[in-house]
Amino acid sequence: xxxxxxxxxxxxxxxxxxxxxxxxxxxxxxxxxxxxxxxxxxxxxxxxxxxxxxxxxxxxxxxxxxxxxxxxxxxxxxxxxxxxxxxxxxxxxxxxxxxxxxxxxxxxxxxxxxxxxxxxxxxxxxxxxxxxxxxxxxxxxxxxxxxxxxxxxxxxxxxxxxxxxxxxxxxxxxxxxxxxxxxxxxxxxxxxxxxxxxxxxxxxxxxxxxxxxxxxxxxxxxxxxxxxxxxxxxxxxxxxxxxxxxxxxxxxxxxxxxxx
Amino acid sequence: xxxxxxxxxxxxxxxxxxxxxxxxxxxxxxxxxxxxxxxxxxxxxxxxxxxxxxxxxxxxxxxxxxxxxxxxxxxxxxxxxxxxxxxxxxxxxxxxxxxxxxxxxxxxxxxxxxxxxxxxxxxxxxxxxxxxxxxxxxxxxxxxxxxxxxxxxxxxxxxxxxxxxxxxxxxxxxxxxxxxxxxxxxxxxxxxxxxxxxxxxxxxxxxxxxxxxxxxxxxxxxxxxxxxxxxxxxxxxxxxxxxxxxxxxxxxxxxxxxxxxxxxxxxxxxxxxxxxxxxxxxxxxxxxxxxxxxxxxxxxxxxxxxxxxxxxxxxxxxxxxxxxxxxxxxxxxxxxxxxxxxxxxxxxxxxxxxx
Numbered sequence: 210x211x212x213x214x215x216x217x218x219x220x221x222x223x224x225x226x227x228x229x230x231x232x233x234x235x236x237x238x239x240x241x242x243x244x245x246x247x248x249x250x251x252x253x254x255x256x257x258x259x260x261x262x263x264x265x266x267x268x269x270x271x272x273x274x275x276x277x278x279x280x281x282x283x284x285x286x287x288x289x290x291x292x293x294x295x296x297x298x299x300x301x302x303x304x305x306x307x308x309x310x311x312x313x314x315x316x317x318x319x320x321x322x323x324x325x326x327x328x329x330x331x332x333x334x335x336x337x338x339x340x341x342x343x344x345x346x347x348x349x350x351x352x353x354x355x356x357x358x359x360x361x362x363x364x365x366x367x368x369x370x371x372x373x374x375x376x377x378x379x380x381x382x383x384x385x386x387x388x389x390x391x392x393x394x395x396x397x398x399x400x401x402x403x404x405x406x407x408x409x410x411x412x413x414x415x416x417x418x419x420x421x422x423x424x425x426x427x428x429x430x431x432x433x434x435x436x437x438x439x440x441x442x443x444x445x446x447x448x449x450x451x452x453x454x455x456x457x458x459x460x461x462x463x464x465x466x467x468x469x
Numbered sequence: 470x471x472x473x474x475x476x477x478x479x480x481x482x483x484x485x486x487x488x489x490x491x492x493x494x495x496x497x498x499x500x501x502x503x504x505x506x507x508x509x510x511x512x513x514x515x516x517x518x519x520x521x522x523x524x525x526x527x528x529x530x531x532x533x534x535x536x537x538x539x540x541x542x543x544x545x546x547x548x549x550x551x552x553x554x555x556x557x558x559x560x561x562x563x564x565x566x567x568x569x570x571x572x573x574x575x576x577x578x579x580x581x582x583x584x585x586x587x588x589x590x591x592x593x594x595x596x597x598x599x600x601x602x603x604x605x606x607x608x609x610x611x612x613x614x615x616x617x618x619x620x621x622x623x624x625x626x627x628x629x630x631x632x633x634x635x636x637x638x639x640x641x642x643x644x645x646x647x648x649x650x651x652x653x654x655x656x657x658x659x660x661x662x663x664x665x666x667x668x669x670x671x672x673x674x675x676x677x678x679x680x681x682x683x684x685x686x687x688x689x690x691x692x693x694x695x696x697x698x699x700x701x702x703x704x705x706x707x708x709x710x711x712x713x714x715x716x717x718x719x720x721x722x723x724x725x726x727x728x729x730x731x732x733x734x735x736x737x738x739x740x741x742x743x744x745x746x747x748x749x750x751x752x753x754x755x756x757x758x759x760x761x762x763x764x765x766x767x768x769x770x771x772x773x774x775x776x777x778x779x780x781x782x783x784x785x786x787x788x789x790x791x792x793x794x795x796x797x798x799x800x801x802x803x804x805x806x807x808x809x810x811x812x813x814x815x816x817x818x819x820x821x822x823x824x
Contacts, residue, residue, distance in 0.1 A: 275679045283567070286533065292536075325525075
């Protein structure tokens with residue numbers, strides 16, 4: 210076979226979505242933000258939403274999403290991204306509005322904002338990255354920290370009597386009246402990543418069809434603050450996180466015309 | 470609206486009408502006395518005008534909704550009263566840092582803490598010093614009549630977009646709750662191009678825009694703060710104040726908002742008795758009309774600052790006149806309701822003062 214005919218048979222299976230900046234991310238090795246960013250970028254491209262997207266970036270490591278995702282963006286204070294997104298969507302109902310928040314941001318300081326945004330049925334999409342720890346601030350306890358998990362502010366391990374139980378956001382959001390889609394996926398292996406993309410797509414469609422509020426929780430690794438290598442961190446998602454935070458769809462009214 | 474139409478309005482209603490006439494199309498609020506007439510009016514007016522009204526889950530959320538709408542270049546507003554405005558400070562700091570235009574109305578009530586629902590001017594420091602964290606300022610407009618509540622709210626939107634900065638309208642429970650005839654002004658037609666060079670609307674085919682207040686690179690935050698300071702300096706072009714019978718006055722009373730108006734009545738009464746007193750009423754509290762006060766000080770006037778608090782604006786008055794004079798201070802305690810008669814004795818006493 211000649212070199213030329215080999216070239217003709219070459220099929221490009223995987224390329225950088227143009228909406229992603231051509232630069233290395235600042236995330237630690239083994240962190241799943243890069244995977245989550247990539248899924249969002251692929252979907253915005255495939256769903257032809259890039260030009261009309263306004264992204265609300267939140268707090269913690271992921272605030273720099275706007276450095277990697279080349280769409281119009283506004284930065285929200287701690288926990289307030291759903292309120293900012295509400296303002297954006299009300300001001301520009303024809304735009305696609307996305308928030309991207311971590312667990313400290315969404316499940317602790319911003320719990321009121323996310324619940325009311327969902328309950329109002331705001332036509333926005335929320336990507337919730339749950340790695341059971343405050344990452345950027347140095348590994349403190351989060352509302353999602355598992356029982357027994359050691360962090361810098363629960364050095365003896367999270368204890369139910371002292372700190373209460375980890376919050377299950379996908380289930381809570383599913384219980385609210387304006388939510389059309391709420392699901393939880395994980396980013397620790399290819400199968401789960403494919404499921405995550407599927408869930409994100411439905412959440413995005415819920416918005417583009419004007420049906421209501423869409424929410425996807427993504428179980429993610431923080432090897433640095435878990436003090437594990439990336440492989441062990443992926444295993445931890447499987448053996449410790451998924452049993453407490455089960456994967457799947459908790460609410461899906463997208464085939465029933467939403468809540469509106 | 471017919472030409473020269475006049476309406477009999479409460480101050481709160483005048484604020485709401487002013488916002489509507491200025492092209493405000495998004496209102497985000499949370500109920501608190503004594504400003505509830507504003508969200509109540511806007512809940513219908515915004516929808517009728519093809520805009521949006523959201524009763525937020527908290528003042529915090531309302532101010533952050535404002536941040537989102539402002540970043541999109543839409544004329545938007547929130548209103549509240551003192552404890553609620555404290556909760557809005559987080560977003561106000563972020564809006565100042567990210568250069569997002571917005572209008573925030575504070576119908577000041579008594580404090581600190583839950584205080585009462587009566588009038589006070591206890592939020593002067595909070596309003597003029599930034600209020601939230603970081604080095605920033607907001608333009609502060611202080612209406613002294615219901616007409617001004619209408620006019621200054623309209624103006625607030627223009628200034629917010631001119632400077633890409635939050636603008637505060639600082640009234641109090643007196644201004645908010647009293648009724649006066651208001652000469653209505655025709656609604657402005659907001660240019661579709663307003664904010665076109667920076668607003669978020671989806672990138673389309675251009676490069677993406679980021680509206681943010683985080684600046685981590687070496688020197689970047691210093692640069693942003695330098696830029697903001699230059700902007701605050703440029704705001705001096707907007708300085709406004711009312712001078713009433715100050716020309717031949719030996720004593721100038723300095724008072725703003727509803728207290729300025731009550732003091733004006735006292736000044737009139739004392740003038741009728743031949744006393745050489747006048748009134749200086751700052752209308753912009755930031756930037757403060759210091760140059761005009763300095764000129765009066767240089768001309769040899771004495772000063773008495775009257776406020777409905779325990780002494781806040783008097784600091785600015787003293788800074789303005791310090792090269793030539795000092796200012797006396799008479800404070801009405803939050804929780805007490807002053808009358809023009811209450812100011813007579815303090816003014817006469819200040820008039821007798823040597824300097």
